[in-house]
Amino acid sequence: DAGITQSPRHKVTETGTPVTLRCHQTENHRYMYWYRQDPGHGLRLIHYSYGVKDTDKGEVSDGYSVSRSKTEDFLLTLESATSSQTSVYFCAISDSTGQETQYFGPGTRLLVL
Amino acid sequence: DAKTTQPPSMDCAEGRAANLPCNHSTISGNEYVYWYRQIHSQGPQYIIHGLKNNETNEMASLIITEDRKSSTLILPHATLRDTAVYYCIVGKATSYGKLTFGQGTILTVHP
Numbered sequence: 001d002a003g004i005t006q007s008p009r010h011k012v013t014e015t016g017t018p019v020t021l022r023c024h025q026t027e028n029h030r031y032m033y034w035y036r037q038d039p040g041h042g043l044r045l046i047h048y049s050y051g052v053k054d055t056d057k058g059e060v061s062d063g064y065s066v067s068r069s070k071t072e073d074f075l076l077t078l079e080s081a082t083s084s085q086t087s088v089y090f091c092a093i094s095d096s097t098g099q100e101t102q103y104f105g106p107g108t109r110l111l112v113l
Numbered sequence: 114d115a116k117t118t119q120p121p122s123m124d125c126a127e128g129r130a131a132n133l134p135c136n137h138s139t140i141s142g143n144e145y146v147y148w149y150r151q152i153h154s155q156g157p158q159y160i161i162h163g164l165k166n167n168e169t170n171e172m173a174s175l176i177i178t179e180d181r182k183s184s185t186l187i188l189p190h191a192t193l194r195d196t197a198v199y200y201c202i203v204g205k206a207t208s209y210g211k212l213t214f215g216q217g218t219i220l221t222v223h224p
Contacts, residue, residue, distance in 0.1 A: 104155075
């Protein structure tokens with residue numbers, strides 16, 4: 001399995017609090033992605049990164065920000081969590097622009113009360 | 114990117130071939146067909162992809178019709194561990210790897 005870890009794996013927080021999820025890779029892959037998965041919506045891309053300090057928005061980026069200061073870490077921040085951001089969050093990495101080469105992390109379950 | 118249509122669910126007996134269809138009638142000439150699967154509570158896993166020719170690897174075969182408007186993923190000898198949601202995705206090869214997932218097909222393999 002590709003060396004991808006996500007932390008925390010589970011988190012419960014309250015509405016209005018900031019939350020940061022971390023994705024860490026040991027593969028030295030250039031591209032990193034954050035997805036969220038909700039019943040009835042499948043997986044949706046939030047943000048992605050194509051290099052250190054290079055990020056762009058995905059399909060559902062409102063309410064989220066990201067940062068990538070090192071190749072191995074991609075952080076997803078919910079500035080002020082809302083109940084609609086309750087979801088399972090997956091990080092993915094790839095070493096090329098090909099859509100076939102994505103490797104996914106184990107996911108983080110976030111509950112916003 | 115082109116949209117895909119898959120049946121919401123399918124069943125298969127263990128040891129038999131599982132044939133999962135996907136319609137992508139609006140696919141353009143430079144778009145590939147990708148298949149991923151997601152076993153319960155895990156992250157998605159890449160299976161196979163193709164442009165116009167049929168493809169085979171150790172996991173599955175991909176059959177793409179000549180007009181490229183549909184395709185079929187074949188798991189030749191399904192096992193209980195193949196029970197998962199299977200996603201058919203169409204996209205360009207150089208879209209920074211961004212994947213657009215639909216609802217997928219829930220494949221249940223029965224003993």
